[in-house]
Amino acid sequence: MLRVASVEKTYGTLQVLKKVELEAGQGEFLVLLGPSGCGKSTLLNIIAGLDTASSGDIIIDDNVVTDLDPKDRDIAMVFQSYALYPSMTVAENLSFGMKVRGVPQGEREKAVVDVAKILKLETLLARKPSQLSGGQRQRVAMGRALVRQPKIFLFDEPLSNLDAQLRVEMRTELKKLHARLGATIIYVTHDQVEAMTLATKVVVMHAGVIQQVGEPQEIYDRPINTFVARFIGSPSMNLLPAKLDVKDGRTIVRIESGGSSVELVTSRSASDGVANAGRSVLCGIRPESILLRPGGRKPAANEIEVDIDIVEPTGSDNLSFFRIGAHELLARLPPGSSSVGGRLMLFFPPEKLLAYDVDSKQLLF
């Protein structure tokens, strides 16, 4: 459907995209996710044809469109600022693209009515954009894309100008819309919740390089490097320096803790040679993977008794900070289960422990 083939973009000496390879199939909801300045919007503009790649190709449906104008690529785009035409009514905004392309009036009107029905814009058709609320403008912007039935929809942070509640509503609407239309969507956002909830495939970008491509759950469970590990998930993953070792045929991580050390068994057998003893790693575990166990006894395997330093109750959870040696960690515990100064027994499930190479920052296991 869409293929981005080793696209690079440089502005003078500044390289904003490096050898970007990407593929999206029919009906895919592909989310380009990354912090601001990672090149995701530039990539979207290049796909749209609003910006030109320094090298590489954009291929839509086996046609190389790299040198085509945006209008000849059969795409539609929704902008962060909505970019509605201020002097036109909602109906005129929706039909402008068709008018430019010489679609007959009858057909235009029918298409506008159809889309207005889908997006609940029927009563707003005669209004000017300045007479609409933020959410309504957003829907008109989506309508303008929908009405043309393009091969690919491009969304550039379409929800980030909405207030929090509306954003969640529109997110759901968008998901429904995708399910209903089966459209191919390329969606740029810096909001990982949007990425997780909407995407069939997430592409995490950082500094012009694609870090990881995968299904949302896969990316969440096994971030391929420490950047993705820190970026995905809120609160973000605990990463603490440790050393690998082997014990009873299993790989273990050893964390320095004030003179002595804490050992955590992993689910990995010691046989594959990754865990040559003493290798320095960053050990990762998500805050919600750390489990509360009944205390007042001797710690079993992978259990550590800790003192809680700070508690941030969110209502649904108690975000509880504690230390292992000099390293601060965060556990997402059930509400009411932790208090400042309390001593708790925490369990670190072996299958949830990840290890990253200290130098390459890549996932070892």
Add this chain to the structure above:
Amino acid sequence: MSVAATLESRSLRIGAHTRRRKWIGRAVVYLVLGSFAILYLLPLVVMIFTSLKTMDEIRSGTILSLPLEPTLEPWQVAWSSACVGVECLGIRGFYVNTIVMAVPAVIISTLIGALNGYALTQFDFPRQRLVFGLILLGAFTPYQAILIPLTKSLGSFNLAGNLAGLALVHTIYGIPFTTAFARSFYLSLPPDLVKAAKIDGAGFFRIFYSIVLPISPPILVVSIIYQFTGIWNDFLFGSALTYGEGAPIMVALNNIVNTSTGEKPYNVHMAAAIFAALPTLLLYVFAGKYFIRGLTIGSVKG
């Protein structure tokens, strides 16, 4: 007297005091503003008074005395029978000349300026700033210095000495200004607007007249007022590039004054001057608020 009552009367006294100070301050402000208004309006008053007087009254009275027997005859003379050079047909014809010359020059220079500003802000092309810099250079041209080559060039196009040539010159020398106005206005347009139109399939000119031009009235008004006033009031180009019957109003006004022999009919001169100033005056009265609004757009985030 209770403590509370004392406090109350004291605060009342303070209230009266601050009120009085406020009143004095305001009076001073109005006095200053009023004096300046009178100072600026005085010449206009003199002109109107004089234009309504007979020559006898002008001779006998002072410059500021009210017209005792107001007459519109000087106005009629100025309009249709005052002598401009050898012809004695009033300024009527020159009025028409100026409108015929100024209107196309204003419209064309404003539209080209808008198009330039749009191209300079919404489309990327190499050496964009340099191009704008060169256009802007035209705004700093000393007209006296280029007058002779200008006349020569117009002559070789057969445009010297007529209104078409004058209109062309005004159009060209207006473009740097109208471009600068439009550019500063279009810099504040969200760039996504043009991107969206490109995706919708519209080309350069389609985007200009369907999307950009309909939201440009604030800056178009600025451009039109600026250009119209400049062109209407121009004397230098008018006197150098036209002659006789083909002159614009300001040149004609000058000629009326110079033609009179013997006693100068001040009343006719004043009436003619008011006639000449009227269009720009009316434009400011009716479109002035858009002018001010347009000038501040872009400087303040809007």
